[in-house]
Amino acid sequence: MQRVSDDFGKNLSVSASAAMEYESQGEKMLKRVNELMAAREDISELLGMNPLYIMYDNNSNHLQFISNVIKLNDYDLLAKSLPWVYKTYTSRDFSVEFFPEVLKAWMKAIDEFLTPESAAQVIEVYLEMLDSHNAAVEHAQEGLIQMKVDEDWKAIERQTVLALLTGDYKKLREIANREINSEKLLADFYLKVVQPAMYEIGYLWQTGEISIAEEHLATSLMNRLMASTYSMIETVPSHPRRKAVVLSSQNEYHELGARILADLLELSGWNVSYLGANTPVSEVLKHLKKNLPFLLAISVTMSFNLDLTKKLIQSVHNDSDFKRMRIMVGGLVINESEDLWKRLGADGTAESADEAIELAKQWWKERE
Ligand code: B12
Incomplete structure (x- = not known):
């Protein structure tokens, strides 16, 4: 993803105590922002055709996201997210005017609930976002998330996307049965068909071309397919x-990437425990104590889950x-931001x- 501008965030820095306060006052601020926005006379124009709960969800994600950004003091993440936010919500009928208005509502809430030093x-x-x-309107198009498809696999990837969109499980099985006949081809199928096809589904969701239900259908079909291809x-x-x-971090619902990694590790002779999505830090630690693995692989897609990932690594x-x-x-998020893995404390x-x-x-090898 592209940054909203080259110099965004260069002079920003929030202290650990201010970031903690933002997090601890978060729910109160969220409630206030939701109230302020819902009470506006122009709210239906700002939200387009969307019901209020979409805005409430959006505001809740915003709170978690900004909390992570200021805890990690990672303004590159924020610079890259702004075009994404503008593109995604305007594709779903939000007015561009929604963004400055909701940012002002957050500033009001921050002023009301944080101590003056932290609020400042x-x-x-927020002023830099405003x-x-x-620039965010201008660069919105660059907020689209896409993946280049290998030329040799393009036709199969297209057929897969079509089958996912039409809910055609039989077709998916047919494609997989045709294309996979060795471990090597399973890896190719995962990386050159499954991954780009899922990125395409995300792209279509982001541009508003498919609904949330269609995205969910595609995901559950892919989950079913992967259960059968592995066997x-x-x-x-x-x-x-x-x-x-192998697991996806706490609050992280995206699990196909972790699952592909778990399957391919197993095929390379690793003894793998795959814990799936949204695994609470405390549960992971208990599992690690019992099993003492050599490798812990954590998948994280959403930037609002970085702090919990860092906590797990630190523990x-x-x-x-x-x-x-x-x-x-x-x-995804780790791939978007250079050296983020180091800042999280991973190896x-x-x-x-x-x-x-x-x-x-x-x-x-190094260990032996
Ligand atoms: C399916 C999907 C969902 C499903 C996930 C279900 C499931 N069981 O996995 C559901 C519907 C739950 C979902 C929810 C959300 N989603 Co979603 N989702 C997707 C989608 C379409 C596909 C994800 C996927 O399977 N990708 C394929 C895998 C194979 O790719 P991958 O994860 O990148 O993995 C590869 C590498 O990254 C790497 N890798 C992965 N993990 C690891 C770990 C280690 C250790 C290593 C070394 C490597 C590695 O290896 C993998 C294989 O090469 C993506 C689109 C996309 N571009 O990914 C959006 C996407 C990720 N979602 C998005 C969003 C916004 C959301 C929601 C906030 C939406 C909402 N408003 O509710 C929520 C957040 C939920 C949460 N708390 O996590 C955005 C994120 C944008 C951003 N930059 O922040 C995306 C990118 C859509 C888009 N184009 O805008 N989503």
């Missing part, structure tokens, strides 16, 4: 000590039982699941 710091962030309004390959014997735990690093464990993070990252397998192999 956080309001600087100042970037015209098409005979189980590879795993090395008993080469243990890996692992602070525990002497886990001294030899290596932590990898990856997923490494990889842009895609096949690169992650190589890194895991290398780590295991």
Whole structure:
């Protein structure tokens, strides 16, 4: 994703205590912003055809997102998100005028609920967002998230997207049965068909061309397909000590990336526990204590889940039982922001699941 402007956020910095206050007062501020916006006479013009609950959801995501941005002091993330926000919501009929108005409502709430010292710091962030309004309108198109498809796989990827959109599970099985006949081809199918097809589904959702229900249908079909494709390959014997735990972080519902990684690790001889989406930090720690894996792989897609991811990584690093464990993070948001993995305290990252397998192999070799 493109930044809203080159210099956005260069002079911004929020103290840890102000960021904590923003988080602790969050629910009260959210309620206030929702009230202020809902009471406006022009609210239906600002929201287009959308019901109020869409705005409430949007405001709730905004709160979690800004809380993460200011805790991590990562304004690159914010600079890249603004065009995305403008593109996504205006594609769904929100007026561009919604954004400055809701930002002003947040500033009012911040002023009311935060101490003056904290409010002053956080309001600087909001003023910079407000100042970037015209640039965000201008660059909205660059907020689209797309993935280049390998030429050799384009036709199959197209057929897959079509089958996902028409709810044609039989067709999906047919494509998979035709294309996968070895471990190598399963990896290709995952990375060159499944991943770009799902990015395409996201693109169509973002541009308002498909509904949330259609996006959900596509996801559940892909989940079903992946459950069946994996069983098409005979189980590879795993090395008993080469243990890996793979999961999506707490509050993270996106799980296909983690699942692809888990499947491909298993096919390369790793002994994998795949914990799935939205795994609470405390539960992960308990599981790690019991199983003591060598590799912990955490998938995170949404920027509003970064702080919980950092907490998990810190807890692992602070525990002497886990001294030899290596932590990898990856997923959409990690790929979007350079060095973010380092700032989260991880030992490494990889842009895609096949690169992650190589890194895991290398780590295991170094250990021997
Ligand atoms: C399916 C989907 C959903 C499903 C997820 C269900 C499920 N069971 O997974 C549902 C409907 C729940 C969902 C919800 C939301 N979604 Co959604 N979703 C998607 C979609 C269409 C596909 C995701 C996917 O499966 N991708 C395919 C996988 C294979 O790709 P991947 O995750 O990048 O994984 C690869 C690499 O990143 C890497 N990798 C992944 N994990 C790891 C881990 C490690 C350790 C390593 C090394 C590498 C690695 O390897 C993988 C294979 O190469 C994406 C579009 C997209 N571009 O991804 C939007 C998308 C991610 N969603 C988006 C949004 C906004 C949301 C919601 C906020 C929407 C809402 N208003 O409710 C919520 C947030 C929920 C939450 N709390 O997490 C946006 C995020 C934009 C952004 N930059 O923040 C996207 C990008 C859509 C878009 N184009 O705008 N979503």
